[in-house]
Amino acid sequence: MEFKILDLFCGAGGFSYGLDKNKNFKTVLGLDYDTNAINTFNKNIEGAVGIVGDITDEKVKKHIVEKSKKLGVNMIIGGPPCQGFSLKGKQLGLDDPRNFLFLEYIKIVSEIKPEVFIIENVRNLLNASDGYFLNQIKEKFTKIGYILNTGFINAKDFGVPQNRERAIIIGSLSRSVPLPTGKSNEIITVRDAISDLWYLNSGEGLDASDYINKPQSEYQSMLRGEKVYNHKATNHSDLALEKLKMVPPEGDKSSIPVELHGKQKFATTWSRLKWDEVSPTIDTRFDTPSNGRNSHPVLHRAITPREAARIQSFDDDFIFTGPKTSVCRQIGNAVPPLMAKAIGETISNAYMDKRVEKEDYSAYLADSFVFVKELKKNNIKVNHIITDPPYNISKDNNFTTMSSPRKGVDFGDWDKKFDLFGWIKDYVEILDKNGSIIIFCSYLYISYIIDELKEVGIDVKDVLVWKKSNPMPRNINRRYVQDMEFAIWGVKKGAKWAFNKPNNVPYLRSVFETSLVSGKEKTEHPTQKSLKLMKEIIEIHTNKKDLILDPFMGSASTGVASLELGRKFIGIESEHKYFQIAIKRLENSRGE
Incomplete structure (x- = not known):
């Protein structure tokens, strides 16, 4: 657009x-x-x-x-x-x-x-x-x-x-x-930004007036030693120069007031920029040494408008016009x-074509925490939320005692510093009055997620257990094999929720046993859930033609299972690579 x-x-x-x-x-x-x-x-x-x-x-x-x-x-x-x-x-x-x-x-x-x-x-x-x-x-x-x-x-x-x-x-x-x-x-x-500029003394340089009414082509001026416009140092008074000389390179003035001439006291905030740090906020008075940390790191002067402009990230061919007080105001007030x-x-990026909308499914490449506002504005209501968000468990581990050691449990940046609870309230708000929500999670966070669900009006019914028949091995001499993952099931308070117990069994256990994904079903996604697992859960907890939402779609196992069982689906995924995998799987599930 x-x-x-x-x-x-x-x-x-x-x-x-x-x-x-x-x-x-x-x-x-x-x-x-x-x-x-x-x-x-x-x-x-x-x-x-x-x-x-x-x-x-x-x-x-x-x-x-x-x-x-x-x-x-x-x-x-x-x-x-x-x-x-x-x-x-x-x-x-x-x-x-x-x-x-x-x-x-x-x-x-x-x-x-x-x-x-x-x-x-x-x-x-x-x-x-x-x-x-x-x-x-x-x-x-x-x-x-x-x-x-x-x-x-x-x-x-x-x-x-x-x-x-x-x-x-x-x-x-x-x-x-x-x-x-x-x-x-x-x-x-600061060093990256201004160290190549011509080292001026007080009062030296060229200001904007040298530019007015002259062809801009004459003043292409990027390198040290060449003319750089708006690069003119303030013509400081002798007293100001004396004070500047007292401030050490990249330093601050002494904390002890110094008597200069008569009643003149050096007791204000005079400081220098530091070469290998970022500058503090540039304001409209950067040419005044007593204004704070905006004097040159080593020279006895305030920074010039061009130096301030570079610290604001303006290119050198952006020329500021007008009196110096106005130029300083223009630079200090600017958006970098x-x-x-x-x-x-x-x-x-938000307006790029990153959405696929079909009759029975929609998929969006977006940040779920942000995209939910669009769903709300469009008055979208869903029957169920079934999702497998990041667990926040990625880290480096020591597997040197194994015959074929792995480097560690690191699924990617998407599984680090993830906000485990911040998304829940917004998505519960678009859940139908009889809706249900199922969230896969690590055992480390079960109680926290339950607390958050209760806080936003969800009646937590059970914790589902996925038991893996072929779990990933770990250090078997020091730890139990991690063969289970968990999902929290809740419904809206007062809901008439779906629970489809098969007629051929007396009761249902909350344990689902399947193998890890392998063979043709396996994709590049490192935490992919199996279709068998998702189908079993969806058949029990949803009805045909229901609309199921997965805010953290991944490779779209929830979506594929939903479509194959006659449900509708909305999926959101923030990683482009997994979004492309998800779209291909969703299209294949419809025979496209």
Whole structure:
């Protein structure tokens, strides 16, 4: 899907610049009250029109809405300023007059009704007043038809050399879009970002005015020793230079106040960036040494706008225009482009064709924790949930005493740090009033899952036992052979649940004995359940034509068994490799 973007409160355009790096996004309009910022926006955001205007002005607002509709805007982004999270102990939230710009953002979204909107803001947006403000925002957007996902992301996890944590809200009319997850182990440092730049002294360098009205092609400037625009050091006073010289390389000022001249005391927060760490959050006063840890690691000066821009992850060919105070404000207020790019990739992925919907089954490549919101919005109700989620048991083991030692029980990243209980409440909410739920789990967590099920209104009936006739061997001289797995069976309180006892047996035991999967039935999935096991469970606990949901589908053993027994099926799987296996098995089960 192609997204055409309106960037509200666009500033210099960092948000748009990052999103436009993805071919599926194109910024067409920007709005901001700052003329200098709009000049920067227009010089750098190719093909977009930046408009100077006050969003509260009805004429400006009408113009923006009409132009957006004419240009086919289907995505709105921005970080509406909001200062009033509470006032004198009262939870005023959106009723606080200081949050009027947030309300204007909501009004424009409601008038244009884009497919997607994104809000980027300070962390306190989500947790202020115990979530009261966030709940108000959710209520406003849900009322006009949006599925919302909210949370915190940190720029340093997306290749930005800066510790900058932000609140993100993503709204969509038809998809439940997750927030991006970065790679916290692949950190870019201050050294990576700025060490190749020309080492300037106080007052040296080239600022934005050297760029104005000159061809941009003259200023391609990436390497040390070449001209780099917006790379001009603040011309510090002699007193400031004396103070800077007292701060050791990559260090902080002495904790003991130093008398300089007369009543001048060196008792403020003067600190240097550290080469091999990320920078703290860049703000609009990064050119002021007393502002905190934003002086150069070794040189006696504050960092330059270009150094700050690199720490924000702007490319060198992004040129900031206007007076230095405005340039600093543009850089400090910007959304880091690489963080914006990551948000865009997540949205783009959510709109890729990763769903198969047939008459008797539907399968989705998605994050189950997020996708459930889409099911809720579409008023989906299921008769049963039967699922085999990750057990959280992957680890390295020592099997050296075995004749053919294994490396350990490590099924993959999907089985590590899995939230065992966080999904249950949301899925129980889409369970029919007579519905049942069966969750496979490790013996380590049986009691915890039972407690969670009871908490959300499930009457736990039994623990089912899968006894393996050919279990995986382990260290037989020190441990019992692990030949059993468990599943918890519960029903909604007051339900008339299904329980189909065969007529040819006096009673049923809760023990199901089968072999591990082998032969033609075996797939690449390391924890695949056998069709024989799943069919036996489904025949007892469901009826023909019932709709069965598996939020953690894996290779789709539950789905295949459901279809072969005349049930309908919905499956969700987050791993692409297993999703492809599942689709092939589901198609084969229908004779496709």
